Amino acid sequence: MSTTTSPVTGRPPTLLLVDDEDNLRSMLEAALRHSGFDVHPAANGREAIDVAVGLRPDLIVLDVMLPDLDGFEVCRRLRNDGVRTPVVFLTAKDGTEDKVRGLTLGGDDYLVKPFSLEELVARIGAVLRRTGAVGPDTSVLRCGDLVLDDDAHRVTRGGDEVQLSPTEFNLLRFLMQNAGRVMSKAQILDHVWEFDFGGDGGIVETYIGYLRRKVDTIDPKMIHTIRGVGYTLRVPA
Secondary structure (H helix, E strand, O other): OOOOOOOOOOOOOEEEEEOOOHHHHHHHHHHHHHOOOEEEEEOOHHHHHHHHHHHOOOEEEEEOOOOOOOHHHHHHHHHHOOOOOOEEEEEOOOOHHHHHHHHHOOOOEEEEOOOOHHHHHHHHHHHHHHHOOOOOOOOEEEEOOEEEEOOOOEEEEOOEEEOOOHHHHHHHHHHHHOOOOOEOHHHHHHHHOOOOOOOOOHHHHHHHHHHHHHHOOOOOOOEEEEOOOEEEEOOOO
């Protein structure tokens, strides 16, 4: 299930991802797809302009250091051509002058490498909400009396706040995004631990146990084990 949908099309937001580093681009593309986005990659500035004009994506993730046209020049040309698609710049430079230049040219946000995938997804979501590409309530997930507010990083059950660690929060968010669906250990590892964990599924069992002790303290229980398959969060009838 997508974390965000366009209020116009009802489909996941379309992203143009521009980066000349093959490994990084592939990693980011996979991570963004897992987060519910429709991702179209490009490896250089001229390709980015062609795709942006033809595709008209909801947002462009644009690396500044490209082999032909740099990201600033790509943004400038797009704006001159009347393309107002929001742009999130990625760069290895953290100087104020570069940030100001990017924002002055029409960029909407600026993320300095190295960054976490979670931060990138959060920044993209914030820009999409601000520009109206997705609805304003996509940061809040509700399953019965269980509520997760992504922007506030807050969870409540039955109105009472539930204190979760960052990993527990990410795991719960993934289960709520896929409420009613059975998610395998491999799917949970891939999404929640992303590329930072290479272990077996035992850690999933451990963290499911942590969540149950914090979220399922009242009835009805919401987190269920489907033996031999995986785990699911079911909304009470």
